[in-house]
Amino acid sequence: FYIGNEEDAAEKIDPAALGLLEEEYEKFKDVDSRSLLKKYLTQEIFDSVKRRVTSKGATLHDCIKSGLANPDSHIGLYAPDAESYSMFHELFDPVIDEYHGGFGPDDSHPATDFGDPSHLGDLNELGNYVLSTRVRCARSVEGFPFNPLLTSDQYAELEQDVGYTLGTLEDDLAGNYRSLDEIGPEEQEELLQKHLLFKQGDRFLEAAGASRFWPEGRGIFLNENSTLVVWVNEEDHLRIISMQEGGNMGEVYDRFVRAVTALGEKLPFSSSGHLGFLSFCPTNLGTAIRASVHIRLPLLGSDRQKLEDTAAKYNLQVRGTSGEHSEAEDYVFDISNRRRLGISEIEALQEMYDGVMEIIRLERSLEEGGTESRKGPSQ
Missing domain, CATH: 3.30.590.10 (Glutamine synthetase/guanido kinase, catalytic domain)
Structure with a gap:
């Protein structure tokens, strides 16, 4: 999961990108949507992850911009790279848990078994x-x-x-x-x-x-x-x-x-x-x-x-x-x-x-x- 502090993360994200993200989230809070993004991207979660950037440059905005543009999405959330699942886990975890019918952050996926x-x-x-x-x-x-x-x-x-x-x-x-x-x-x-x-x-x-x-x-x-x-x-x-x-x-x-x-x-x-x-x-x-x-x-x-x-x-x-x-x-x-x-x-x-x-x-x-x-x- 994410390792670091807010001060380190703040040095990574572009201030203009952060400003746009905050502006779009404010608008999204007033949008009528039944997406899992809307359900789980609370103000608390937003504030805790909004400054984070993955090693390949993915921001929270990259994860949620499709859901922001399409309030009728069922999920509204994508991972721009593999690291996003851990970097923004506070948001991904509950979405994954609900969609997949109960799969918590401490659960493990079983080994590959194609069977017969x-x-x-x-x-x-x-x-x-x-x-x-x-x-x-x-x-x-x-x-x-x-x-x-x-x-x-x-x-x-x-x-x-x-x-x-x-x-x-x-x-x-x-x-x-x-x-x-x-x-x-x-x-x-x-x-x-x-x-x-x-x-x-x-x-x-x-x-x-x-x-x-x-x-x-x-x-x-x-x-x-x-x-x-x-x-x-x-x-x-x-x-x-x-x-x-x-x-x-x-x-x-x-x-x-x-x-x-x-x-x-x-x-x-x-x-x-x-x-x-x-x-x-x-x-x-x-x-x-x-x-x-x-x-x-x-x-x-x-x-x-x-x-x-x-x-x-x-x-x-x-x-x-x-x-x-x-x-x-x-x-x-x-x-x-x-x-x-x-x-x-x-x-x-x-x-x-x-x-x-x-x-x-x-x-x-x-x-x-x-x-x-x-x-x-x-x-």
Whole structure:
């Protein structure tokens, strides 16, 4: 945690930057917001951390500026570098504790345990509800700050290092890496429609400073059949994604585990014993894994509260198919695990698998109930 005194810290922060931070915080106190930033950035906490600066130059303002600009944020807080989690721990700790369902400052994240992917089966064994399945994780490379603090030269260096490492993947993982500026607009749009590519324009990331120098240092890796995708310098240094049509979670997870393991043997991923793998957003700590399905639920989708309540029992999150702030189209939902911190990789996957199976069983029961009611009373 932060070591030093206020006098030392005051010598580090630029007086003009401190003045702007204090001015913006005064305005934010009067803003109507339900974000966790608003809830936990009290005057006392603000005064205790406002002068601190990490060794890579991150200030409190760098952490909170997206939440200040977007009061409708759920979190409103990002870490511009790995050190921010300890330097500004008085603010990050309660946010992490609440989001991850009870993970205190003295807790430790368990060691990596991918388990046996074959123990996860096909989610469509009861019917073709799941349209596609993916497992992805965020990873950051040690020695580099996160996106808001990367210089143009660091973007280029990081892209080169990661691109070279991706080129060492073998067999079904092997593929090609291309920088964004090598991909034409039409192909980019095609990849976006297939959910294979990221794009600029997310206002939360823009406000956090994560889109500077676009499209420098950014690109995408695809294996031969586009079932392994790696995004470079989108929100995090790497987003490693295993995906395919249908609901075979075992196959998707097995490919994911092999890819993450192979890349981790060559790239030093940033991590800590307390928070696990470290990433830009505090929602993606610990395993940093998000396992999700696109699933069509016409009946449960008509009763969104019942769907949300069922998902909550298994710590699952329900979103639209285009991301966190999108709507569901044609009753197709994106359902994923919410818990990433304080549990192992296989535990996160099993919880998600069990929850989706329960949601499918509930959808089936509603279908059967509807069938019985259409038959009318027995003669």
